[in-house]
Amino acid sequence: FVSEQYRRKGLGHQMMAFIAQRAQEKSCSQLDWLSVREDEAAQGFYASLGAKVVEEVNYHRLDQHFLAQLANQPDQA
Numbered sequence: 001f002v003s004e005q006y007r008r009k010g011l012g013h014q015m016m017a018f019i020a021q022r023a024q025e026k027s028c029s030q031l032d033w034l035s036v037r038e039d040e041a042a043q044g045f046y047a048s049l050g051a052k053v054v055e056e057v058n059y060h061r062l063d064q065h066f067l068a069q070l071a072n073q074p075d076q077a
Contacts, residue, residue, distance in 0.1 A: 013049075016049055
């Protein structure tokens with residue numbers, strides 16, 4: 001994440017390049033991340049890197065209530 005005051009200075013690109021270099025060192029074949037769909041600036045930035053939106057996956061979340069409920073369930077072996 002790049003704070004607003006530091007955006008448009010090349011830091012985001014440097015960070016993503018660093019991550020890509022480390023991924024290649026670890027023999028990763030792809031890099032995935034999440035972003036806010038409505039953040040047009042972020043979408044444009046990621047598109048400029050060559051990133052494509054993956055439509056065939058769903059992002060799931062358990063809120064605090066259901067997280068606690070699941071954590072407190074007895075083992076179901």
